[in-house]
Amino acid sequence: MTLSGATVALLTVSAFLIPTPYAEMSPGPTYDTLGSYSTETGKPAKPVIAISGTDTFKHDGGGQLRMVTVEVSRADYRPNSVEVLSGWLSDDKIVVPRTVIYPEGQTAQEATQQNTAMFDDSEDQAITAALAAKGIKPTRTDAVVDSVTPGSPADGRLQPHDVIDAVDGHPLAKPDDVHTLIQKHKPGETVEFTVTRAGKQQQVSIVTAQSHDTGPARAIVGFLPGTQRVFPFDVKIQLDNVGGPSAGMMFALGIIDELSQQDITGGRKIAGTGTIDAAGNVGPIGGVQMKTIAAKRDGATVFLTPADNCADAAKNAPGGLTLVKVTTLQSALDALATLRAGGKPASCG
Numbered sequence: 001m002t003l004s005g006a007t008v009a010l011l012t013v014s015a016f017l018i019p020t021p022y023a024e025m026s027p028g029p030t031y032d033t034l035g036s037y038s039t040e041t042g043k044p045a046k047p048v049i050a051i052s053g054t055d056t057f058k059h060d061g062g063g064q065l066r067m068v069t070v071e072v073s074r075a076d077y078r079p080n081s082v083e084v085l086s087g088w089l090s091d092d093k094i095v096v097p098r099t100v101i102y103p104e105g106q107t108a109q110e111a112t113q114q115n116t117a118m119f120d121d122s123e124d125q126a127i128t129a130a131l132a133a134k135g136i137k138p139t140r141t142d143a144v145v146d147s148v149t150p151g152s153p154a155d156g157r158l159q160p161h162d163v164i165d166a167v168d169g170h171p172l173a174k175p176d177d178v179h180t181l182i183q184k185h186k187p188g189e190t191v192e193f194t195v196t197r198a199g200k201q202q203q204v205s206i207v208t209a210q211s212h213d214t215g216p217a218r219a220i221v222g223f224l225p226g227t228q229r230v231f232p233f234d235v236k237i238q239l240d241n242v243g244g245p246s247a248g249m250m251f252a253l254g255i256i257d258e259l260s261q262q263d264i265t266g267g268r269k270i271a272g273t274g275t276i277d278a279a280g281n282v283g284p285i286g287g288v289q290m291k292t293i294a295a296k297r298d299g300a301t302v303f304l305t306p307a308d309n310c311a312d313a314a315k316n317a318p319g320g321l322t323l324v325k326v327t328t329l330q331s332a333l334d335a336l337a338t339l340r341a342g343g344k345p346a347s348c349g
Contacts, residue, residue: 019078019079019080020078020079020080020081021078021097021098021099022078022079022095022096022097022098023072023073023079023095023096023097023098023100023101023102024072024073024079024093024094024095024096025070025071025072025073025093025094025095025096025101025286025287025290026070026071026092026093026094026290027068027070027071027092027290027291027293027294027297028068028069028070028071028290028294029069029294030066030067030068030069030271030294030295030297030298030300031048031066031067031069031239031242032048032064032065032066033048033049033065033066033067033247033250033251033253033254034048034049034059034063034064034065034254034257034258034265035047035048035064036048037239046238047238048237048238048239048254049235049236049237049238049251049254049255049258050234050235050236050237050238051233051234051235051236051255051258051259052233052234053232053233053234054232054233054259055259056258056259057257057258057259057260057261058258059257059263059265061263061265061266061267062267062269063263063264063265063266063267063268063269063270064265064268064269064270064271064299064300065250065253065254065257065265065270065271065272066250066269066270066271066272066295066298066300067247067250067251067271067272067273068271068272068273068291068294068295069242069247069291069294070286070287070290070291070294071290072101073101075102075111078098079095091293091316092290092293093290094287094289094290100286109150110150112243113147113148113150114147115243115244116147116160116243117146117147117160117224117226118243118244118245119242119243119244119245119247120146120160120161120226121146121226121245122244122245122246122247122248122251122275122276123237123248123251124226124227124228124229124278125245125248125275125276125277125278126237126247126248126249126251126252126255126276127229127231127235127237127251127252127255128229128278129248129252129276129277129278129279129280129329130235130251130252130253130255130256130259130329131231131235131255132278132279132280133252133256133280133329133330133333134256134259134260136231136232137231138229138230138231139230139231139232140229140230141174141175141227141228141229141230142163142164142175142227142228142229142230143163143164143172143175143177143178143225143226143227143228144161144162144163144164144225144226144227144228145158145159145160145161145162145164145195145223145224145225145226146160146223146224146225146226147160147223147224148160148222148223148224149222149223149224151222152209152220152221152222152223153206153207153208153209153220153221153222154206154221154222154223155222157204157205157206158193158195158204158206158221158223159197161197162195162196162197163195163196163197163228164178164193164194164195164225165194165195165196165201166193166194167181167182167191167192167193167194168181168184168191168192169192169194175225175226175227178225179225182208182219182220182221183218183219185208185219186208186219187208187209187210187211187217187218187219187220188207188208188209188210188219189207189208189219190205190206190207190208191205191206191208191219191221192204192205193205193206206221208220208221209221209222229278235255237251244285245275245285246273246274246275246285246286247273248274248275248276248282249272249273249274249275249276249282249304249306249326249329249332250271250272250273250274250304251276252276252280252329253272253304253329253332253333253336256333264333264336264337264340265336266336266339266340268301268302268339269298269299269300269301269302270300270301270302270303270304270336271291271294271295271298271300271302271303271304272295272302272303272304272305272324272326272332273285273288273291273303273304273305273306273309274304274305274306274309274326275306276329280328280329280330281327281328281329282306282307282326282327282328282329282331282332283306283308284306284307284308284309285306285309288305288306288309288312288313289312289313289315289316291303292313292317292318292321292323293318295318295321296318296320296321300321301320301321301322302321302322302324302339303317303321303322303323303324304324304326304332304335305323305324305325305326305348306326306327307325307326307327310323310325310348311348313348314348317348322347323347323348324339324345324346324347324348325345325346325347325348331346
């Protein structure tokens with residue numbers, strides 16, 4: 001079969017114009033959890049980890065603990081066939097189905113809120129795991145607002161990070177009491193929240209709406225509750241415009257370093273990734289091949305890698321970057337101790 005010149009031209013143009021159901025991932029910025037950063041030119045830098053109320057230690061050996069990120073394409077970006085092919089052939093870009101980053105039926109705003117909520121939860125888990133490694137336990141656990149559903153009764157009334165002290169005047173014995181107390185209401189009734197926001201307690205009244213899911217009709221407010229552990233001293237992670245849970249392990253290591261007289265980096269530039277839970281278990285993340293590229297680009301020589309990501313990380317790993325396999329926070333600390341002693345910790349591959 002012979003195609004006319006016009007047909008070939010039409011097919012070529014179509015390849016550039018027809019959008020595809022894919023998204024792109026590429027190496028993002030990295031941040032030294034032991035250092036400071038500024039989001040705006042001219043504004044003073046602030047420490048990524050700020051600890052107050054106890055002794056901390058700053059080390060002068062030049063070591064770093066860099067958390068790594070992945071850049072993702074915008075929610076409204078639809079690469080054409082040529083761009084997808086270019087991404088597949090690229091060493092510093094990954095093309096994935098769009099639903100991997102933006103699930104079907106989820107708006108870009110909802111995806112951002114979900115990533116922010118996961119990041120906030122990761123902070124709490126990292127702080128808890130780090131302080132547990134130092135033998136420090138929480139004094140209590142607060143109920144907090146993780147995220148607010150756009151267009152819900154809570155929208156504009158509650159804010160992320162609000163601490164919920166009481167519902168309808170009833171102090172909370174445990175965080176789960178929030179849901180129990182809300183469910184005592186019928187749709188259309190008012191719930192009275194006592195919240196602490198930016199250090200000040202205030203009352204917030206919210207008229208409930210009716211649920212629209214497949215379950216029985218019930219009163220809803222429209223926010224995702226979470227928990228926040230309170231410790232004998234204050235630990236804050238101050239990093240804006242980053243979402244998701246994958247920096248948890250590196251935050252935990254940064255906190256431990258600042259609370260330790262010994263420099264756990266041994267003066268090395270160390271990068272890494274991995275989720276973490278309160279017990280210190282390290283879990284896998286997405287986009288690890290892009291993260292190793294970002295780590296090498298920003299001067300790291302060691303990359304702490306969740307065990308379940310080792311196989312992917314080892315594919316096309318940048319030269320000069322040692323991939324160290326970790327399964328828990330303690331295994332990461334042990335690996336760093338081995339490096340400081342001149343040994344070789346468990347590696348990927």
